[in-house]
Amino acid sequence: MTLLGQFALWVAALVGIWGAAIGYSGRWRGRPALEQSVIRAVYGVFALLVVAAVCLWQGLITHDFNIEYVSSYTSRNLPSYYIISAFWAGQKGSLLFWALVLSLFASLAQWFTPSRHRSLMPHVAAVTLTITVFFLSVMLFAANPFSRLSFTPEDGRGLNPQLQNVGMVMHPPMLYLGYISIGIPFAFAMAALLSRRLDPGWIQAIRKWTLVSWLFLSIGITLGMWWAYVELGWGGYWAWDPVENASLLPWLTMTAFLHSVMIQEKRGMLKRWNFMLIIGSFLLSIFGTFITRSGVISSVHSFTQSSVGYFFLAFLVMAAVLSYTLLYTRWPLLEAEVQLESLASREAAFLFNNLVLIGIAFSVLWGTLFPILSEAVRGTKISVGPPFFNKVNIPLGLLLLLLTGIGPLIAWRKATTANLKRQFIVPVATGVATAVLLFLLGMRDGYVLMALGLAGFVSGTIGQEFTRGVRARRRMYSESFPTAFAHLIARNRRRYGGYIVHAGMVIYFVAFSGMAFKREREATLKPGESVELTSPYGDTYRLTHQGISQYEALNRVVTAAAVEVTRNGRRIGVMSSEKRQHVDSFGRPTFEPSTEVAIKSTPREDLYIVFAGAVSGTEEAVYRFTINPLVMWVWAGAVVLVVGGLLTMWPGSGPTGVPRREQAGYQVQLVGAAGAKDQD
Amino acid sequence: MTTRRAILAGGLTLGLARLLGAQDSLAGRGATGTLRDPGAAGRPRDPSTARDNDPFIYTVEHRIKCQCGCNLDVYTCRTTDFTCQTSPAMHRTVLELQDQGKTEQQIVDAFIAKYGEKALMAPVPKGFNLAGYLVPGFLITLAGIALTAYLMRRGRVAASAAASEPAVPNITPTGAASADELERLRRAMAEDEV
Numbered sequence: 001m002t003l004l005g006q007f008a009l010w011v012a013a014l015v016g017i018w019g020a021a022i023g024y025s026g027r028w029r030g031r032p033a034l035e036q037s038v039i040r041a042v043y044g045v046f047a048l049l050v051v052a053a054v055c056l057w058q059g060l061i062t063h064d065f066n067i068e069y070v071s072s073y074t075s076r077n078l079p080s081y082y083i084i085s086a087f088w089a090g091q092k093g094s095l096l097f098w099a100l101v102l103s104l105f106a107s108l109a110q111w112f113t114p115s116r117h118r119s120l121m122p123h124v125a126a127v128t129l130t131i132t133v134f135f136l137s138v139m140l141f142a143a144n145p146f147s148r149l150s151f152t153p154e155d156g157r158g159l160n161p162q163l164q165n166v167g168m169v170m171h172p173p174m175l176y177l178g179y180i181s182i183g184i185p186f187a188f189a190m191a192a193l194l195s196r197r198l199d200p201g202w203i204q205a206i207r208k209w210t211l212v213s214w215l216f217l218s219i220g221i222t223l224g225m226w227w228a229y230v231e232l233g234w235g236g237y238w239a240w241d242p243v244e245n246a247s248l249l250p251w252l253t254m255t256a257f258l259h260s261v262m263i264q265e266k267r268g269m270l271k272r273w274n275f276m277l278i279i280g281s282f283l284l285s286i287f288g289t290f291i292t293r294s295g296v297i298s299s300v301h302s303f304t305q306s307s308v309g310y311f312f313l314a315f316l317v318m319a320a321v322l323s324y325t326l327l328y329t330r331w332p333l334l335e336a337e338v339q340l341e342s343l344a345s346r347e348a349a350f351l352f353n354n355l356v357l358i359g360i361a362f363s364v365l366w367g368t369l370f371p372i373l374s375e376a377v378r379g380t381k382i383s384v385g386p387p388f389f390n391k392v393n394i395p396l397g398l399l400l401l402l403l404t405g406i407g408p409l410i411a412w413r414k415a416t417t418a419n420l421k422r423q424f425i426v427p428v429a430t431g432v433a434t435a436v437l438l439f440l441l442g443m444r445d446g447y448v449l450m451a452l453g454l455a456g457f458v459s460g461t462i463g464q465e466f467t468r469g470v471r472a473r474r475r476m477y478s479e480s481f482p483t484a485f486a487h488l489i490a491r492n493r494r495r496y497g498g499y500i501v502h503a504g505m506v507i508y509f510v511a512f513s514g515m516a517f518k519r520e521r522e523a524t525l526k527p528g529e530s531v532e533l534t535s536p537y538g539d540t541y542r543l544t545h546q547g548i549s550q551y552e553a554l555n556r557v558v559t560a561a562a563v564e565v566t567r568n569g570r571r572i573g574v575m576s577s578e579k580r581q582h583v584d585s586f587g588r589p590t591f592e593p594s595t596e597v598a599i600k601s602t603p604r605e606d607l608y609i610v611f612a613g614a615v616s617g618t619e620e621a622v623y624r625f626t627i628n629p630l631v632m633w634v635w636a637g638a639v640v641l642v643v644g645g646l647l648t649m650w651p652g653s654g655p656t657g658v659p660r661r662e663q664a665g666y667q668v669q670l671v672g673a674a675g676a677k678d679q680d
Numbered sequence: 681m682t683t684r685r686a687i688l689a690g691g692l693t694l695g696l697a698r699l700l701g702a703q704d705s706l707a708g709r710g711a712t713g714t715l716r717d718p719g720a721a722g723r724p725r726d727p728s729t730a731r732d733n734d735p736f737i738y739t740v741e742h743r744i745k746c747q748c749g750c751n752l753d754v755y756t757c758r759t760t761d762f763t764c765q766t767s768p769a770m771h772r773t774v775l776e777l778q779d780q781g782k783t784e785q786q787i788v789d790a791f792i793a794k795y796g797e798k799a800l801m802a803p804v805p806k807g808f809n810l811a812g813y814l815v816p817g818f819l820i821t822l823a824g825i826a827l828t829a830y831l832m833r834r835g836r837v838a839a840s841a842a843a844s845e846p847a848v849p850n851i852t853p854t855g856a857a858s859a860d861e862l863e864r865l866r867r868a869m870a871e872d873e874v
Binding site: 232233234235236239241242339340341342343348351352355356359362363366367370374377378380381382383384385386387388391392396414521522523524526527547548550557558559579581592593595610612613614615616617618619620622624 | 712713714715716717718719720721722723724725726727728732733742743745751752753756759760763796797798799800801802803808809812813815816817819820823824827828830831832834835837838
């Protein structure tokens with residue numbers, strides 16, 4: 001099967017090169033058979049990559065340890081779902097996974113794109129095939145997942161214990177899906193530039209793809225946070241590690257694009273900027289992959305250092321040069337249809353929102369690369385960790401939260417003073433009241449007060465928008481409250497879905513603030529001994545060590561330390577944190593013992609127990625107890641954000657850009673604003 | 681300020697605890713068995729002491745980076761990665777330096793002297809490192825000022841263009857809108873709003 005897999009990779013590369021060459025050459029124009037050939041190359045590459053993927057999965061499932069990848073990441077006693085997920089657990093397999101999903105997305109884009117955009121599709125095919133061929137080249141020349149060993153081990157090494165977690169089954173594919181799907185909007189943008197079809201058609205064609213990509217990135221990043229929290233045992237979920245930062249970068253630029261594209265749709269502005277954002281997002285997704293796979297920056301998350309990094313660096317530089325050069329050549333064709341009219345307008349608010357999002361992306365990128373820059377300039381190695389990123393990014397994050405609340409309150413084109421007063425009074429009052437109330441309740445942390453005050457302000461904005469909408473519907477259509485609420489969202493899913501996404505962001509910020517009140521302590525306890533820990537709310541936890549037990553499970557020896565927990569004298573239950581010594585099917589240890597955290601989650605706080613180890617092989621246990629306030633709300637924020645995102649992209653979620661702009665012009669002309677049609 | 685307060689509070693707590701001979705743990709039954717397979721339970725641990733919960737130690741160790749290559753600070757690494765031998769050793773050094781009466785900054789300086797600037801979790805904000813801290817904020821502020829100036833200029837241009845336009849619209853009405861047309865317009869506008 002490995003031979004078939006290798007063969008499929010080679011044929012896929014050749015078919016991809018053919019399709020890309022014909023697609024770029026433009027010789028398909030007026031020759032339908034050749035045009036079809038380019039499109040079919042996309043489907044053909046996908047089919048061949050499915051064959052290659054099946055071959056690798058077959059090797060994994062049948063424990064063919066002669067395949068180097070299989071022996072490196074699986075063992076006979078590895079649970080079957082981890083055997084499936086081992087496909088993307090290592091460098092080589094994840095490259096095949098990437099190419100497979102990219103070719104799937106490219107095929108879906110060809111299949112589902114409405115026929116009115118057909119003229120873009122051969123170029124879209126050429127770009128997606130180029131990216132796929134790049135990944136195939138990396139596999140064929142530097143990281144072949146089908147490479148064989150000179151001998152066949154009795155058993156494989158097994159999967160890293162930290163990857164044996166449901167979060168790691170889902171987090172990498174979600175993040176990959178986010179990274180990979182950015183390639184589709186990028187391909188449409190390049191196709192628009194190549195074909196000089198620079199009308200808003202390409203924007204309409206990619207709307208759902210950008211949302212899909214943004215949603216997958218959001219889910220992938222949050223799942224990564226969840227995995228780090230439940231599996232790594234350090235009691236936090238975000239450490240500003242270079243690989244974490246690399247995943248945040250395209251998310252930030254995609255968020256900026258999702259906002260700025262609205263200005264292009266509604267007002268015909270920011271065309272150049274939107275191209276720059278899409279190209280930048282794609283390049284950042286490749287940059288993230290480069291960081292993860294090159295070893296150029298040390299990270300706990302990265303794959304082992306390999307020559308693959310050079311491939312990605314070369315591709316990154318070439319893609320940047322070619323795509324921005326192409327944009328430069330089309331620059332004069334991308335004039336805005338109208339000009340901004342006022343500082344007090346939604347367009348201006350969105351521009352500031354873009355500025356802050358790109359500013360955060362820049363500061364994260366700057367901080368991530370600063371150690372390299374410092375070494376190059378001064379010859380001194382430095383570290384840039386959480387204290388740096390928090391110092392630089394917390395103020396920017398708060399500014400972004402402020403703009404999240406301001407944007408929806410300002411009218412398009414130009415807001416009057418009366419309009420601003422009417423719009424701002426409730427949200428500002430809500431924000432100020434929140435901050436004052438918390439201050440009176442004794443909260444003195446400046447950043448937290450600001451974050452929660454701003455969260456109140458944005459909540460006020462969202463609440464006001466929904467309340468007014470529901471009231472208007474009830475007045476106009478005499479609907480009941482629930483019906484009006486449901487119809488309000490259903491009639492304009494894009495707008496109200498967006499507000500729900502904003503609500504998700506508010507929940508995130510509130511949850512992040514909770515970590516300022518983290519409490520922790522270490523204790524060594526003999527069976528029956530207790531320690532007390534007071535939560536930020538003043539509750540007293542009493543934690544009593546019950547003892548340590550050892551038992552064997554499928555692929556590990558488990559050492560479990562049990563703690564009985566009471567809060568304010570009321571019994572909560574018994575929590576068990578573990579040390580796991582993973583073994584292969586012959587009982588031989590495969591990795592260093594890993595830690596499984598015990599977590600008791602409530603909406604107020606998480607009690608987080610880590611069994612650090614036993615004293616001198618006895619039942620005397622060393623623990624780290626942590627109380628993390630509001631962590632559950634991080635995951636809740638993600639759920640709200642995803643629900644909002646799905647609503648905005650649900651089919652039929654509102655008219656697309658061009659008709660809407662024409663409609664707006666028509667309305668303005670009817671009410672008699674002179675020359676408005678020309679401007680709009 | 682917070683750090684100083686935390687150190688002071690930590691010092692006072694530790695001092696009082698030592699003075700009163702307080703136990704780290706509450707008294708229990710204390711029967712301790714032995715594990716069947718101690719090797720499977722990870723690296724053997726020394727019992728933790730009151731000093732492991734000293735806020736002064738927390739503060740210092742959160743500023744120093746573990747040199748095992750993990751990207752974590754010493755405190756987080758020694759309480760997370762129980763296979764690391766480096767962070768416990770660095771922790772012991774911190775305790776020794778504290779015993780010598782060193783201040784927080786003196787302890788940090790001792791680590792810089794030994795490992796260089798990479799011993800810190802964040803670069804010292806001086807010299808070239810200032811670029812690390814200031815460049816993002818500087819560029820964002822500059823871009824913000826430029827954007828504001830541009831928008832204000834555009835606002836003035838748009839206002840003067842509007843003022844120079846004729847007061848009466850140059851669209852010649854072909855007749856009064858019918859009730860049906862007005863209703864359609866009202867609905868269209870309402871839908872856009874609601």
